[in-house]
Amino acid sequence: MQHGQPLALDQSALEAVVARALEQGRKAGASAAEAVVSIDNGLSASVRLGEVETLEYHRDKGLGLTLYFGQRKGNASTADFSDAGIAEAVAAAAAIARHTAEDPYAGLPEAELMAGSYPDLDLDHPWGIEAQxxxxxxxxxxxxxxxxxxxxxxxDGANVNSYRGTVVYGNTHGFIGGYTGTRHGVSCSVVAEQDGAMQRDYWYASSRMADALGDVEDIGRRAAERTVRRLGGRRLGTREVPVVFEADIARGLIGHFLAAIRGAALYRKSSFLLDHLGEQVFPEFLTLQEQPHLPRALGSAPFDGEGVATRARDVVRDGVLQGYVLDSYSARRLGMQTTGNAGGVHNLSVSNGDLDLEGLLREMGTGLLVTELIGHGINMVTGDYSRGAAGFWVENGEIQYPVEEITVAGNLKDMFRGIRAVGKDVDLRGNIRTGSVLLDRLTVAGE
Structure with missing residues (x-):
């Protein structure tokens, strides 16, 4: 990204910083060590009512270091990449490790799991846009x-932003690897008023490539259309009905599933999907696949936050849970092996049918289309789900009127099993790639 200057350090320079940190860690007596260096810069411009509201240049760099003395572990970080700065971080991490209790699960992943070689995922697409x-x-x-x-x-304004960053990770297994990636975005949020009532909505685009963002005027018009269609909202009496979650809302629903199969939730026994490996958790027509090597995708990565090679896998196949989301620590706690998910999943794609959103509404017949969720009423231990919502009441497959100030409630386990269809309107703007989701029924409470 240009903004006058390129990134201050290239990948080879960052690899040298990591190598120096690991060497100093060894000299300090660590039995194992890992280090991650990142450097990124960016530009963000926000306007409101036609006037510039904020203009930010973002430049950041950091080194995170973890030293292991047997089963004792210490972390430290610094933004000073000089020999003295690294030595200070090493001394701090070593001092912390000496004062921590032994943890039998601490340590690096197994050496054979490191990403020995990995593909170029085409993640780096600098925009070079200037502030004006x-x-x-x-x-x-x-x-x-x-x-x-x-x-x-x-x-509420419009925003244009562009970021470019390089990350390099290394450990004392001899692994050092890195990659550079970009992320660009445009967003807009406006307010509409009718009969003394006001509504707000937004739209946005996000991509590795600036030319994939589309026309900025289209993004603005989409934000306006979404805002205006919410005017005249009504409340609903309490009822049990089928519900469609619009694609960008459905992403959050799948996110709750991922949270329930994360290693930390499982070893703490704080998940409603505890001991569900090999069990039916979705309908048979659903497969959830992790695809870390999709070129240019926002969630792609050649290795995870511990240097473990990422790989494509079915997390759910034919509705059956095939694997958890584990880093090396949680895997050891569970007596399993890391799934290459230190730092999270990479491009989780939900299989979809051939209906678009309008087709899903026709399939639903009469029910609720949810376009916004509010609050966090979710109990991850029981799966109980209750959130404020807004959207549209649908009859005979057609939107009738907007609804607001309602609550949708159910149990996530039942909701996952009760998915009737997933639309082909797949939202690619995040790490979870899903279309709109039709659920067979939820409790809707209003008046």
Missing amino acids: DAVELAQRCEAAARGHDERISNS
Whole structure:
């Protein structure tokens, strides 16, 4: 990214920093060590009502170091990459390790799991946009939203941002690897007013590549359309009905599933999916596949946060849970092997059918389309789910009117098993890639 200057350090320079940190860790007597260096820079421009609100240049760098003395572990970090700065971090990590209790599960992953070689995933697409151009794009986006409908009365603004970063990880197994990636985005949020009532909504685009963001005016108009369609919202009486979660809301639903199969939740026995490996957790037509090597995808990575090679796998196949989401520590706690998920999953893709959102609504017939969820009423131990919501009431497959100030409630275990269909309107703007989801029934409470 240009902003006048490229990144201050290239990958080979960062690899040298990691190598120096590991060498100093060994000299301090550590039996094992790992280090991660990251450096990134970026630009973010926000406008509101046509005026520049914020213009931020972002430059950040850091070294994180972990030393192991047998089963004792110490962490330290620094932004000083000089020999003296690294020596200070090593001394701090060593001092912390000496004062911590032994943890039989601490340590590096097994050496044979390291990413010996890995593909170029085409993640680096610098934009080179200058501040004035970013401001102008944000202004055009917001102007398109504000000019779309006379009921648009105010704006929360529009934002254009661009980031580029390099990360290098290494450990005393002899592994050092790194990669550079970019992430660019445009977003807009506006307010509409009718009969004294106001509504707010937004839209955004996010991609590794600037030219994949689409037209900024289209993003603004989409934000305006979504805002205006919420005017005249009503409440619903309490009922049990089928529900469609719009794709970007459905991503959160799948996120709750991932949280329930994470190693930390499992070894703490704080998950409603404890001991569900090999069990039916979704309908038979559903497969959830982790695809870490998709070119240019936002969640792609050649290795995880511990240098373990990432690989494609079915987390759920034909509705049956095939594997958990583990790093090396949680895997040892569970008597298992890491799944290469230190730092999270990489491009979890939910299989989908051939219906678009409109098709899902026709399939549902009468029920609720949820386009916004509010609050965090989720009990991960029991799976009980209750959240504030807004969206649209649907009859005979057609949207009838907007609804607001309602609550949707159920149990996540039942909700996952009760998925009737997943739409082909797959949202690619995040690490979880899913279409809209039709659930057979939830309790909807309002008046």
